[in-house]
Amino acid sequence: MxxxxxxxxxxxxxxxxxxxxxxxxxxxxxxxxxxxxxxxxxxxxxxxxxxxxxxxxxxxxxxxxxxxxxxxxxxxxISEQEKNMDIVHVGNTVVVEDLEFSEEETYQIVGSQEADPMNGRISEESPFGRALLGRKAGDEVVVEAPAGNIRYKITAIQR
The missing domain is CATH 1.10.287.180 (Transcription elongation factor, GreA/GreB, N-terminal domain)
Incomplete structure (x- = not known):
């Protein structure tokens, strides 16, 4: 079942x-x-x-x-305790730096029902969301994208 x-x-x-x-x-x-x-x-x-x-x-x-x-x-x-600031959880806002272009971007990790990528709300189930979950500030993550792998560094995790 x-x-x-x-x-x-x-x-x-x-x-x-x-x-x-x-x-x-x-x-x-x-x-x-x-x-x-x-x-x-x-x-x-x-x-x-x-x-x-x-x-x-x-x-x-x-x-x-x-x-x-x-x-x-x-x-x-999604509970408040999950918004522990050390690691990325659903509900957190994550500031990342695109290492190729040295651009900072901010995304909120949300449940799949709330995803709105055009407005920076990324689903926890998307490749990007999955790459960020459970990681810490300072970590580098690689996201597989249609155009090739993109490397990001997590610079901050916010409530």
Missing amino acids: TMAKEYRLSAERFEELKQELTYLKTVREKEVAELIKEARSFGDLSENSEYDEAKNEQGKLYSRIAELEEILSNYTI
């Missing part, structure tokens, strides 16, 4: 997901049911694009609800 994937969430993200699920199951589900009812009233369902669109919207809604229920039934909250 395979273990369910466990999602690591910050307390804030957990609350956001709970609220989103509540919204989808109450307000949004009613809206979509209304759309379907309205589209049905237009008659012939075989050529009714409004009906197809409403059913499509309902499908997307139900798959998002299922996804949220999956996350919220297999989660752990």
